[in-house]
Amino acid sequence: MKTNKIITLITGGNRGMGLALATKLATAGQTVIIGTRNLKSGQTAIAPLITAGLPIEAIQLDVTDPASVTQAAAFVTEKYGYLTTLINNAGAAFDFGMAPATVSQALLRKNFEVNYFGLIDVTQKFFPLLKQTARAKIINISSMMGSKTAALDPKTGVYQAVAAGYQSAKAAANMYTVQLAKQCQREQLAITVNAVDPGMVATEFGGATPKQAQALGAQTVDTGIARTFALATDFDNTETATFSNVDGPVAW
Numbered sequence: 001m002k003t004n005k006i007i008t009l010i011t012g013g014n015r016g017m018g019l020a021l022a023t024k025l026a027t028a029g030q031t032v033i034i035g036t037r038n039l040k041s042g043q044t045a046i047a048p049l050i051t052a053g054l055p056i057e058a059i060q061l062d063v064t065d066p067a068s069v070t071q072a073a074a075f076v077t078e079k080y081g082y083l084t085t086l087i088n089n090a091g092a093a094f095d096f097g098m099a100p101a102t103v104s105q106a107l108l109r110k111n112f113e114v115n116y117f118g119l120i121d122v123t124q125k126f127f128p129l130l131k132q133t134a135r136a137k138i139i140n141i142s143s144m145m146g147s148k149t150a151a152l153d154p155k156t157g158v159y160q161a162v163a164a165g166y167q168s169a170k171a172a173a174n175m176y177t178v179q180l181a182k183q184c185q186r187e188q189l190a191i192t193v194n195a196v197d198p199g200m201v202a203t204e205f206g207g208a209t210p211k212q213a214q215a216l217g218a219q220t221v222d223t224g225i226a227r228t229f230a231l232a233t234d235f236d237n238t239e240t241a242t243f244s245n246v247d248g249p250v251a252w
């Protein structure tokens with residue numbers, strides 16, 4: 001067992017919440033690897049952090065490209081031999097506002113490629129590395145958009161939102177979270193698997209600018225990453241199969 005350094009991989013770490021989390025976790029002393037589908041973009045994003053002496057590096061990782069995921073896992077295997085925390089943060093929405101009756105198969109599949117199949121491919125390929133630590137974590141960045149309870153509750157912001165492909169993919173990833181967590185429990189693996197809802201956050205997600213998102217009521221990136229940061233730094237917390245935000249558990 002090699003447990004000396006906390007090694008954390010964050011997919012989609014070149015911007016938005018992924019980059020903010022990477023910065024905060026590296027500042028807290030974790031060795032952070034950001035997965036970035038465009039290596040140059042990731043390297044540019046973390047250049048000031050490296051200059052500041054933070055333990056962070058970028059690797060090419062497109063979650064929808066199996067060869068890229070395989071290569072990234074091989075790199076981490078070779079360099080570290082284990083992984084403490086996997087944060088499946090990469091995500092994208094392609095069908096905001098589109099009518100469920102007519103949204104194209106192509107767009108539905110695109111949503112699933114990134115938010116569901118991509119997340120699972122990364123998880124499966126890094127799973128052997130997570131098994132090499134005394135206590136490991138998988139944190140899946142989900143969304144209330146994937147909550148059927150919220151979608152049916154007129155009191156929530158999600159009630160008015162329509163993005164059937166994105167929402168279904170996040171809901172499916174939530175179920176994957178539950179099933180993988182239960183497998184880890186059955187097999188007595190010291191790996192927790194949890195989903196986090198960051199809330200509506202002022203990033204470039206969905207094509208808006210952070211300013212536009214803020215005008216629509218989005219919260220700051222700092223607030224958006226707070227729950228994930230808390231989970232990623234609390235190694236006494238053995239809760240698994242949870243879905244939560246900064247205020248506590250949320251409805252699946």
Ligand SMILES: NC(=O)c1ccc[n+]([C@@H]2O[C@H](COP(=O)([O-])OP(=O)(O)OC[C@H]3O[C@@H](n4cnc5c(N)ncnc54)[C@H](OP(=O)(O)O)[C@@H]3O)[C@@H](O)[C@H]2O)c1
Nearest residue numbers: 012015016017062063089090091143199200201203204205
């Ligand atoms: N912002 C919100 O209001 C909100 C609310 C709920 C949940 N979320 C979730 O939070 C997570 C982070 O979102 P964000 O707000 O930080 O969004 P963002 O600023 O748009 O960042 C998304 C990140 O995902 C990466 N990505 C997209 N497709 C990828 C792929 N195929 N392979 C690897 N990386 C890929 C992007 O890389 P590129 O730069 O290469 O595009 C980018 O780094 C997502 O999972 C999102 O669904 C966001």
